[in-house]
Amino acid sequence: MDFFASMFRFPAMVAAWGTGKTMCGLLKAMDLSISYPGNLGLIVRKNFTDLKDSTMKDFTRYTGIRVPSSKDVKLPNGSEIMFRHMDELSGIVQNVNLGWFFIEQAEEFDTPEEFDLLDGRLRREGCFRQGFIIANTNGHNWIWRRWKNESGSEYQCDKEFPYPTGLEGLEYSGYASLTEAKTADNAANLPEDFLGSLKIKAEINPSHYRRYVLNSWEDTDTADVCIPYDHLLRAINANIFHLHEKRRLVCCDPAEFGDDKTVIMALEEGKVIDVEILRKKEPMETAGRIVRMRRKHNAQLSVVDSIGIGAGIRSRLGELGENVLGVNVGMKSSDPDNYRNLKAEIWMYAQEMFRENLISLPDNDELIEDLAAIKYLVTSKGQVAIEKKDDTKKRLGRSPDMGDCFVLGLYGLKGLGYDPVVEYEDEDSEVANSYTVKTVF
DSSP states (O other): OHHHHOOSSEEEEEEOTTSOHHHHHHHHHHHHHHHSTTOEEEEEESSHHHIIIIIHHHHHHHHOOOOOTTSEEEOTTSOEEEEEEGGGHHHHHHHOOBSEEEESSGGGSSSSHHHHHHHTTBOOTTSOOEEEEEEOOOSSOHHIIIIIISOOOSSOOOTTSOOOTTOTTSOOOOSEEEEEEOGGGGGGGSOHHHHHHHHHHHHHOHHHHHHHTSOOTTOOOOTTBSSOHHHHHHHBTOOOOOOSSOOEEEEEEOOOSSSOOEEEEEEETTEEEEEEEESSOOHHHHHHHHHHHHHHTTOSEEEEEOSTTHHHHHHHHHHTTOOEEEEOTTSOOSSTTTBSSHHHHHHHHHHHHHHTTOOBBOSOHHHHHHHHHOBEEEOTTSOEEEOOHHHHHHHHSSOOHHHHHHHHHHHHHTTOOOOOOOOOOGGGGGGGGSOOEEEEO
């Protein structure tokens, strides 16, 4: 009822199997259409097959109204409900003024782009305007960021219009609201054999069980993800030190201008022990900061992404006599049969280190989200290739700078022997047991 009755601008129901998400969404759509004669609403699904075989059939089952071949349902009061899939949205956003829109299984969309396009069309006169979604959890995706982690009240809903049927006593609310539910919350209405099958799933596929039955935000689809989410969670503050001699290095993923950040990290084995984040700094200053961090931790090596401005930084460090490794991730892999380029080799090496429990991560959302966001594909030649960075940035909403820097550092460890390093002294002594982030603007 919370989702159905929500007076927020953007309600969301993110819930497990068997909780009635689709029914709630469709009934909310019908209520808005009936309450305001002449309203225009849109129901969206990513793929046409799912729209036709699932959403449209469910609409008929719950309402008794058949969806015609035009995919436009016209109600007696003059309201109209359109059913469309993602590829049809570009024409819609140019030509209609919506009173409401409903995205089913919103987690199927990699980015909020479609949601934002539809938000721009919520401008129909004389009705209560609302955009709402239903979804399954899928890790820390755009839905998690907007509704679970950053929901707020940026502006109030439209108070000048009457309330939908039966909701006259409720107060108008703010920007976004989230309703969550586990399968167990609706167990009284579910078949016994279905509930029994879930117990088996808990044993054979615990990640799916947590995601689809317990509604966990910490589990995600991993078929094409470089580093599975459960590996990342397992690595948070993990105790990985089993050696008397530890390798230390400094790694840097540089950026000069724009929204991307320059990240400088110090690693001790697979553990982050220090981070400095820079914005809009000149390459020579970045080089100097790498030197200072290397001296601070008595690191044995500095590793720099040498594409673009990184080439100048690497050259300057070499001139200063620093032990520096420049890495061009676009270069040919040392194992070209299995990897399209060095970038793929670097990310798969990181995957291996996570799998073997050789990583200790700080409990830092940005770093974890960066590492969880990177996807790979397999070419026709059987090579692993990492997705284009623009695709990652579009889905994540930013460049995965911290993640790129971290895996670059892990790759640099391959070139270091287990020579002893000087332990921390004086003011730096506490850094070995803490995670320090310094943002410099």
